[in-house]
Amino acid sequence: MIQQTKTVAFATTAFLLAWTSCVPMQPLCADDAPMLSVGAVHRGTVNSPKNSAKSALSFKLDAKRGDFVRGSIRGKGIQLWLVNQRGQRIRRLTDGEGAMATFLFVVDEPSPAGLVVSGPENQYFELRIDSIILAAEQFQAVNRIESPTLLALQRKLQNGGDTKEFWQRVARDGSPLVEDSNEDESLRDDQALVTFVWRGANHNVRIFGAPSGDHDEMQRLGDSDVWYRSYQVSRKARIIYRLAPDVPVFDGSYRDLRRAILATAQRDPFNPMSEPANPVDRFDGNSVVELSDAPVVPWLDSSSESIKGSVTTLDIGSEILANTRDVHLYRPAGYDPAASGNALLVVFDGDQYLDEVKLPTILDNLIAAKRISSTAAVLISNPSPKSRAVELPCSDDFVRFLTDELMPLIREQSMDANRENTVLVGASYGGLASSYAALKASDVFGNVLSQSGSYWWSPGGEFGKVGSGEPNWLIREFVGADRRPVQFALQAGTFETASDILASNRHFRDCLRAKGYDVHYSEFVGGHGYFHWRYAIADGLIELLGTK
Known part of the structure; x- marks a missing residue:
């Protein structure tokens, strides 16, 4: 550190x-x-x-x-x-x-x-x-070793030893190192010291992901082959990360230099846990760390065939948006469209919620356990990354597509629900879109489940872009508007600090409550990504649709 x-x-x-x-x-x-x-x-x-x-x-x-x-x-x-x-x-x-x-x-x-x-x-x-x-x-920052294991290794190296036994231990026990104490005894009882390590690099090693959510530099232990970086982390944490040795450094734009990490980012060779479970090569997927108190989430079990619902896919065109997209329709097992109390989810980034969050499996299990009522889902895909960046950040045309084109079609598919049981679901830009659609069409949508919503956004700007407008535009819109009959479940990760996600979600929560909204707010120990949202989404659904 x-x-x-x-x-x-x-x-x-x-x-x-x-x-x-x-x-x-x-x-x-x-x-x-x-x-x-x-x-x-x-x-x-x-x-x-x-x-x-x-x-x-x-x-x-x-x-x-x-x-x-x-x-x-x-x-x-x-x-x-x-x-x-x-x-x-x-x-x-x-x-x-x-x-x-x-x-x-x-x-x-x-x-x-x-x-x-x-x-x-x-x-x-x-x-x-x-x-x-x-x-x-004022002085140049110096490296400080927190890990007791690395401090012992440093003393060994100073006395003429080598790193052979250290790397044998890492190969046997895996990485990152997880320790119960640190050098200055500042570690709390509910924390662990997590130290990422890399063996051998010529110039640099960076962590892609990890607790900071940024491209953190790892430090070299003297002139040895050990590179490291330590974090004090809650024992409830789940972390996904990649390590990038010898990232190219060149004369280029800030964006190009940031993206260069993708050229060498790869899974941790000493960590057998990965996402997905069967990666194609060492550059595919992410390494995974689950600490001792990471919450157990039973809703991801897909072993029961008897409770599985069905998923069909429609190709839907929009005159308003002048494009077409896939829309996946999930119906739970034994779904009765005429049953009272049916609920409906309208989900943005539908492909990701289908494949990465595994939302149908989560719904299967929640419904079978009677934690929520019978709930269908409409998972809306994006025609392209470019269209996503245009449609999801507070677009009136996209709201009209939802209310005037999509929802009538869904009713024709016998998947309707009353507004009190209709939930807009989205992550990042999708969380922003969910809240905006609820503000503009609360007569159709009565609930919002926002996962790490991008409430920092302002019209015409990207995060950190020079010339962007004042951040938190949508929050100010809610403050200036009459209160709508909408219930919120807001979720954000404790690692989402570099992008202002955590701070802006807390600010949105406070403003909504000050306006009299019913707001369920929770924070998970994790970062920005579908891996983390997968483990958190069931809690939000239970808060909004839980059976009494």
Whole structure:
């Protein structure tokens, strides 16, 4: 693991004086000013002199050139400015949009820095300096070994030993290494230390997937043939990953450099567990880790022939979307279209939910166990990846396709259900589409099961794309609209932090509840992908359709 940069917390002196846009700032000196320390919260009110619409409060900050400052400020309409010793504004740190904002900056002036808080008259604010890292204390991050096994190996190598016995152990016991303790004893009782290892590489090794969901770099143990990276992980975790040795590094775009990992990404040669179970070659599929407390999911058992439903496939054209697609229709065993209480799932990314999530098997078992009522499913495939990127992110045309073309056809197939028992199901962009369709057509769809919904999305943009609009567009649409008669089950993975999936789902949950929606929210210990959604979906279905 990479050692975190040391945070130096020390007291800073805060000096308070009146300042407005029309009154020049005085030198930052006031012997009776309140003291602001790193970690403490300064609470105050912006007071305006007579005949002035706005005012400012100035603080002297004990930070010099090169020091790295981090903090936060709360208050509606509050702006925070970095100023020099003469009171000249040199950088706006927060723009006053939203009730809370964080800031960080490096002092680039030779003289001490100052901060100015400005905003509407009588506006309350809270200012906090979280840390100041002195220029002299900043250093290049160094590797820190957490694994007791690797620490012992490091000492052996320093004493002239080799890695032969280590690799014999890994070949015998498998990888990654799963340990109950770590070097600084920071591991909680509900966690394990998971260390991924690779034998021999010339330049680099990266982890594709794993707990971070990013392309994490592995570290080399000295000049040995051992590459490693450790994570503190909940014992409930299921992890899928690939390892990529000697990823090409070249002069290319950010996207091309990211995609280059696919050239060498392969399963872990020391891990026999894989997804799928019978891969074609070492580059096919993913390696799988299941820790000791990973939830047992009985709904994936496909051994019982007597309870299996049927799946038929229709080729459906759309005048609205000007394309055709496969639509898979699942009917449970003994399905009676006239029975009261029937439910219906309308599922996006239908091919993936059919083949990778194995939704028909899950429904077979849930229905047989009487955990949900008799439930049919419409699994809607995508004509192409390009059409998916156009149709699923909040498209009015796609909603019209659902309501005006698809649902009438489904009723002709005798698979209708009332809106209270009709559930929109989707993952990632599909989760976003489910919520948008429910907002626009709540008279047809009464429930949403969203798995890792892409609520970060904004019109005209992809995640992280320069020029994208403000994120969380759909969340704001729900906040601004009247409450619809829709019930939600939202799911997200605790590893989904790099893409803002986890944060945006939590934000959506809070906004929905504030509007009075019935929201079931759960987090699984995993990342972004159908492997993880397979294990979580049954819980969402039971929450929405569970028999009383």
